Amino acid sequence: MNSLGYALLSMLVRKSCTGYELKQLLEVFWNAKHSQIYPLLSKLEEDEFVTYVHVEQTGKPDKKIYSITDKGRSLLQKWISNPPAPPVARDEFLIKAYAISLADVETGISLFQERLALYEEKLAKRKVEIGLMEKEYGEKLEDIKSNVFGRYILFKRKLLQEQEEINWCKWVLSYLEKEVKTNRIMS
Structure with missing residues (x-):
């Protein structure tokens, strides 16, 4: 079982979902594609970690609503107690920021303004x-045994990260804009 499989099981602890809904919920911590999710859901179903209800729809394709089984819950509980692998971070923007001294100031400003807008x-x-x-959910969000507690704390974490990214972009932009003003004065 790979980490994405455990991520899917984790999403299903809170509520039953379609594959499409799972992709949306995973956005908080994983950028998975439909081509990864659906084959894995089939494998999880084959291994009896999830089950699904087939829902016929008129005018659009039928859908499957997946639920975690007791066997899936048990597997997930065992997995949670193991130490996690070190996080994988890949962000092309950060590579560009690292080499920003090779770009002209206007390009740097543009890069950081785009990043700032994205995070805002x-x-x-x-x-x-x-x-x-x-x-x-109100007070239920603060109940650590609630099935929405995990989602809530992850969303709060993402909020703090997004706020910090905005602060960092503004800080870098202050340096870049200062350079533009200095160059104008010298011209």
Whole structure:
């Protein structure tokens, strides 16, 4: 079983989902493609870690709604007690930031403005999502035994990361914009 399989089982602890819904829920910590999710769901079903209900639909393709089985829950509980692998971080933007001294200042400003806009948009969406969670689940979100607690703490973590990314972009932009002003004065 790979980490994505455990991620899918983890999503299903909270509620039964379609493959499409699972992809949306995974967004918080995993960038999985449909081509990865659906074959893995079939394998999980074959191994009896999940089961599904076939739902016929009119005017659109039928769908499967997956649920975790007791066997899947047991597997997930055992997995949770093992130490996690070191995190994998790949971010092309950070590589470009590392080599920014090779770019002209305007290119640097453009890169960081785009990153800033991206994270401001993410932050706004995350605040809405957290607000909806707080409205729907209230005090249940702070109950560590609640099946929504894990989702809530991950969304709060992402919110803090997005806020910090915004702060960092603004900090870098202050240096880049200072360089533009210095160059204008000298021209």
